[in-house]
Amino acid sequence: MANVFVNINDLSNQELLSMIHQALLFKSGQFIPVINRQVVANLFFENSTRTATSFQMAEMKLGYQRIVIDPNKSSATKGESLEDTLKTLKAIGIDTIVIRHSLRDWYQPFYEMAGKEVPKLVNAGDGNGQHPSQSLLDLMTIVEHFENFVGLRVRIIGDIYHSRVARSNAEILNRLGVEVTFSGPKEWQDQSLEQFGSFVDIDKDLGKQDVIMLLRVQHERLTDEENQDFTIDKYHEDYGLTQDRYRKLKSNAIIMHPAPVNRDVEIDSDLVESDKSRIFQQMKNGVYARMAILNSLTIPSLISGVGK
Numbered sequence: 001m002a003n004v005f006v007n008i009n010d011l012s013n014q015e016l017l018s019m020i021h022q023a024l025l026f027k028s029g030q031f032i033p034v035i036n037r038q039v040v041a042n043l044f045f046e047n048s049t050r051t052a053t054s055f056q057m058a059e060m061k062l063g064y065q066r067i068v069i070d071p072n073k074s075s076a077t078k079g080e081s082l083e084d085t086l087k088t089l090k091a092i093g094i095d096t097i098v099i100r101h102s103l104r105d106w107y108q109p110f111y112e113m114a115g116k117e118v119p120k121l122v123n124a125g126d127g128n129g130q131h132p133s134q135s136l137l138d139l140m141t142i143v144e145h146f147e148n149f150v151g152l153r154v155r156i157i158g159d160i161y162h163s164r165v166a167r168s169n170a171e172i173l174n175r176l177g178v179e180v181t182f183s184g185p186k187e188w189q190d191q192s193l194e195q196f197g198s199f200v201d202i203d204k205d206l207g208k209q210d211v212i213m214l215l216r217v218q219h220e221r222l223t224d225e226e227n228q229d230f231t232i233d234k235y236h237e238d239y240g241l242t243q244d245r246y247r248k249l250k251s252n253a254i255i256m257h258p259a260p261v262n263r264d265v266e267i268d269s270d271l272v273e274s275d276k277s278r279i280f281q282q283m284k285n286g287v288y289a290r291m292a293i294l295n296s297l298t299i300p301s302l303i304s305g306v307g308k
């Protein structure tokens with residue numbers, strides 16, 4: 001039974017392609033979901049605009065009853081463990097919970113309990129671990145442009161080490177037959193990702209890349225010293241998508257960024273809305289990707305075997 005959506009790599013290729021297909025059908029209006037009255041709670045321990053709002057939008061479109069829990073007003077502030085909070089919410093009647101948490105792998109202890117002792121679980125981002133709903137919407141955006149993954153070249157650029165987007169996407173893109181490469185400051189490289197792609201100079205083969213996937217510098221995860229040493233101009237020149245670099249891209253290449261974007265840091269401000277940019281399309285796709293995720297937990301027969 002599908003009770004968790006916490007790591008994109010739990011899905012088989014077939015399950016993943018099926019979810020992308022369903023998200024595209026939702027977007028096209030060709031697939032009307034079965035409205036259900038299950039209760040979904042949203043619990044975000046870290047700030048969010050896109051993920052939080054698009055999950056709520058997806059829940060509205062699917063007809064769920066929704067509860068938003070403010071972690072600052074919850075009993076987590078009184079020392080209640082995440083496990084006890086989850087068991088409490090299940091006892092009260094929450095069917096599914098969407099959680100963003102700074103703790104990497106927060107969901108690991110709850111795989112077997114999900115849907116029984118604790119609500120069904122959706123990971124809306126765990127520290128610098130995984131961001132599976134972002135990954136699904138990113139894959140959906142790539143399919144919309146290229147139709148397929150095999151043979152594509154994706155360059156992931158920026159603060160790789162602190163990025164759950166890089167970690168989620170690198171493994172799944174590699175599995176789908178994409179040639180992944182990484183570029184960014186040496187101190188933010190991550191050896192554990194080298195099995196999925198090489199770290200290369202940002203300008204190496206830039207004109208051969210199909211997708212430029214930019215990352216925000218995750219200042220909230222940097223040390224005080226790293227933040228003090230950081231200068232916008234130097235970062236933009238060394239690792240930003242400048243106008244010069246943009247001119248070198250393939251005519252059919254696309255630019256992606258999970259956002260929030262820091263304009264003129266990781267990307268020249270004028271390029272955020274450029275022809276090649278899919279940044280706002282990614283945000284729009286987030287609603288439909290999250291509808292497919294929630295639907296897979298509620299009506300698992302539509303996407304058999306998602307999760308564990």
Ligand code: CP
Pocket residue numbers: 047048049050051052125134258259260
């Ligand atoms: N991309 C992303 O996760 O954005 P938010 O932090 O605004 O949800």
